[in-house]
Amino acid sequence: MANYYQPEIETMPYDQLRQLQNERLVKQVRHVWDNVPYYRKKMEEKGLTPEDIQSVDDLHKLPFLTKADLRDAYPYGLMGKPKSECVRIHSTSGTTGKRVMAFYTQHDIDLWEDCCARAIVAAGGTKEDVLHVSYGYGLFTGGMGLHGGGHKVGCLTLPMSSGNTDRQLQFMEDLGSTILCCTPSYAAYLAESIHERGLQDKIHLKAGIFGAEAWSEDMRRDIENKLGIKAYDIFGLTELSGPGVSFECEEQTGMHINEDHFIAEIIDPDTGEVLPEGTKGELVFTSLTKEAFPLLRYRTRDICVLSRKKCSCGRTFVKMAKPMGRSDDMLIIRGVNVFPSQIETVLMQQGYAANYQIIVDRVNNSDTFEVMVEMTPDMFSDSLAKVARAEKELVGALKSMLGIAAKVKLVAPKSITRSEGKAVRVIDKRKI
Ligand SMILES: [Zn+2]
Secondary structure, eight states, rough: OOOOOOHHHHHHHHHHHHHHHHHHHHHHHHHHHHHHHHHHHHHHHTOGGGOOSSSGGGGGGOOBBBBBHHHHHHTTTTOOOOOGGOOOOEEEEOOTOOOOEEEOHHHHHHHHHHHHHHHHHHTTTOOOOOEEEEEEOOOSSSHHHHHHHHHTOOOOOEESSOOOOOHHHHHHHHHHEEEEEEOOHHHHHHHHHHHHHHOOOOHHHHHHHEEESSSOHHHHHHHHHHSSSEEEEEEEGGGEEEEEEEOOOTTTTSSOOOTTTTTEEOOOTOOOBOOOTTTEEEEEEEEOOOOSSOSEEEEEEEEEEEEEOOOOOOOOEEEEOSOOOOOOOEEETTTTTEEEHHHHHHHHHHHSSSSEEEEEETTTTEEEEEEEOOGGGGGSOHHHHHHHHHHHHHHHHHHHHHOOOOOEEEOOOOSOOOOSSOOOOEEEEEGG
């Protein structure tokens, strides 16, 4: 196997791709109708039968699925295959409610790993690479997904999982890891640790594939500079298999969606109406090939834009911009929409690392909004007056980005608890 790049698919002309999607959609709707009574009922409520869906042009007729449906149908209600034909379960962390359970046949696993393999190849991966997978293994899809993709590409795959930074760095140095896969916050943490220990010359990473949480362009540049690598974004949802639904190529201007397996739509989150390409709205996915968990028109809550502008890499798959935030992550503070990613952007612009925590509470019917930020190591020895000045500057910068005032507290470096999987950025005490 020379390479997992699949140009016959990934650079397919649009009309051919559309034809492939039409065929797969018709088949998938029939599969769901026959095997998922929960969704069949939703179709029946709209007076639909599978015959009403003849091509992608009819997609908009189908009912949406939401997180609430996943909760209602928990755990097995949206399964498209009998348990005896499924081979694996993954699950979300359940931080925003009940866990989502997703199921896979062996065929589903194969296709998912193909998608991850494409992402690794797009990041420059070949069978010569040592793929250092520091996503969590287990229920979380990150570890197993990139791991499977690594095998397909033929990389020497290292299932590190997250945590134990000393061991991560030791293995990276001893084994000559060349591609790092983990969450961006963990990549930033590893980069910081490499610098502190003066290991830059001993680490030979060339690329990173980072996803599973929101990160800004500034954070990308920071990680790239610190590690001397190219950092690629990858996107996915457990509900749709995991990482690899879309991935970045060398152009780094959005993530190509694996359109032979997924149809993406952008809708108005309030009306559900499909919006034209290039308009900002909520991302909706239809899985075309998944057997065990075949979601149709699943609303992701991610706010984003699609673009079919020609890409220099030659891939014809539509590109999605980095999601501007999940409507789930969005905080409403004093009536204003605040995304943690906006705060991160301000911090990076002001020269801070993305180590922060947002604390929101309600006192006397009014929201309090505090951002704790770790000082840079050189600031730590500064006078109190200097620190106070820095806090004041951050207050101003945040106010101009968000439109509301936050209290800022600079704290000692490394004093904010880091989770080595997904970062806990927000503590919303109004919900407790
Ligand atoms: Zn491209």
